[in-house]
Amino acid sequence: MARSITVHSGSFRAWVMGEANWADYYQMTKPNVVMLLLLTALVGMCIASQGWLPWQPVVVGLVGIGLVSGAAAVLNHVVDRRIDEQMARTHHRPIPRGVIDAPRALGFAAILGLVGTALLWLLVNPLTAMLTVLGLVGYAGVYTLYLKRATPQNIVIGGLAGAIPPLLGWTAVTGQIDAEPLLLVMLIFTWTPPHFWALAIHRRNDYARVNVPMLPVTHGVEFTKTAVLLYTLLLFVVGLIPFLAGMNGWLYLLGSSALNLMFVYYAVRLKWGPESVWAMKTFRFSIVHLMLLFMVILVDHFVSG
Numbered sequence: 001m002a003r004s005i006t007v008h009s010g011s012f013r014a015w016v017m018g019e020a021n022w023a024d025y026y027q028m029t030k031p032n033v034v035m036l037l038l039l040t041a042l043v044g045m046c047i048a049s050q051g052w053l054p055w056q057p058v059v060v061g062l063v064g065i066g067l068v069s070g071a072a073a074v075l076n077h078v079v080d081r082r083i084d085e086q087m088a089r090t091h092h093r094p095i096p097r098g099v100i101d102a103p104r105a106l107g108f109a110a111i112l113g114l115v116g117t118a119l120l121w122l123l124v125n126p127l128t129a130m131l132t133v134l135g136l137v138g139y140a141g142v143y144t145l146y147l148k149r150a151t152p153q154n155i156v157i158g159g160l161a162g163a164i165p166p167l168l169g170w171t172a173v174t175g176q177i178d179a180e181p182l183l184l185v186m187l188i189f190t191w192t193p194p195h196f197w198a199l200a201i202h203r204r205n206d207y208a209r210v211n212v213p214m215l216p217v218t219h220g221v222e223f224t225k226t227a228v229l230l231y232t233l234l235l236f237v238v239g240l241i242p243f244l245a246g247m248n249g250w251l252y253l254l255g256s257s258a259l260n261l262m263f264v265y266y267a268v269r270l271k272w273g274p275e276s277v278w279a280m281k282t283f284r285f286s287i288v289h290l291m292l293l294f295m296v297i298l299v300d301h302f303v304s305g
């Protein structure tokens with residue numbers, strides 16, 4: 001009897017998982033990206049709260065936003081499976097490697113998406129659930145299915161989906177849309193082009209091979225370097241607005257200006273230095289930059305009251 005249960009549960013597992021293990025499924029959710037998205041959502045929740053954080057919208061909100069974002073990332077793996085197969089950076093992903101097939105990945109995305117949306121709808125509020133699903137549609141549908149292959153401005157427009165989490169955090173706590181979190185959305189929106197184009201310069205041959213019209217492929221490396229520099233300068237200016245609008249204090253002004261100037265410094269080195277060195281340095285710095293920027297906003301919020 002015990003043996004038969006083992007055999008059956010073993011074959012059920014094989015039916016569900018195929019050749020894959022949990023690490024493969026986990027990898028498809030782009031966990032590092034989702035962690036940073038959740039930090040920005042948490043900051044949205046904190047700036048929406050006076051005093052103690054309300055635990056239910058915060059905990060359930062983060063779990064729900066994390067699950068739906070993970071679902072969006074899995075859908076991106078399904079839609080992009082053919083180009084991922086041909087790009088050096090992505091050919092080892094679970095679908096191109098053949099350990100997870102598209103139907104299983106779709107099933108996984110459906111479970112994550114539905115559970116996440118139900119949690120947000122029932123235990124946080126319908127507005128947050130709808131905006132989070134809008135983020136999923138924006139990333140997996142509008143960006144991945146359409147914009148990515150349609151225009152070199154793909155990531156500028158598609159960047160809105162990745163920029164939305166601070167608003168989701170805010171609506172999870174307040175149940176309404178206000179101007180404050182939109183300033184944080186603007187920060188991420190302006191940060192995304194230099195974040196991605198630095199990497200795209202380094203990986204331009206990958207994108208050219210699969211005919212994806214990323215800016216360095218369509219307009220060349222020099223043009224893209226200039227665009228990266230201009231966006232870091234724009235980010236410096238946008239970074240002043242939360243202080244000028246009275247949302248953040250002096251600590252924010254100092255911290256964000258220092259971080260944004262460092263980003264400009266990387267972009268200048270990239271513009272006039274060898275991209276073989278500075279493209280990936282700038283990309284890696286962009287991630288540390290956004291993480292620290294949102295930590296500064298958080299600390300400033302609690303210190304400046």
Ligand code: HEM
Nearest residue numbers: 032033036037040089155158159162163188192196199287
């Ligand atoms: C349309 C918008 C965006 C595009 C096109 C984009 C593109 C990329 C790409 C191509 C990578 C490399 C992944 C790899 O190494 O396989 C990456 C990495 C990363 N991105 Fe973005 N990104 C966007 C928005 C964001 C946003 C909004 C965040 C967070 C708030 C973010 C956080 C990260 C992090 C943390 C990594 C490192 C992942 C790792 O090391 O595993 N990205 N991004």
Ligand SMILES: CC(C)=CCC/C(C)=C/CC/C(C)=C/COP(=O)(O)OP(=O)(O)O
Nearest residue numbers: 033068069072073076132135136139161162
């Ligand atoms: C609910 C919500 C906020 C959803 C969206 C969140 C989300 C997962 C954003 C990710 C942004 C990102 C890593 C884009 C890269 O896609 P790519 O296809 O250009 O990169 P790739 O080639 O590495 O797959």
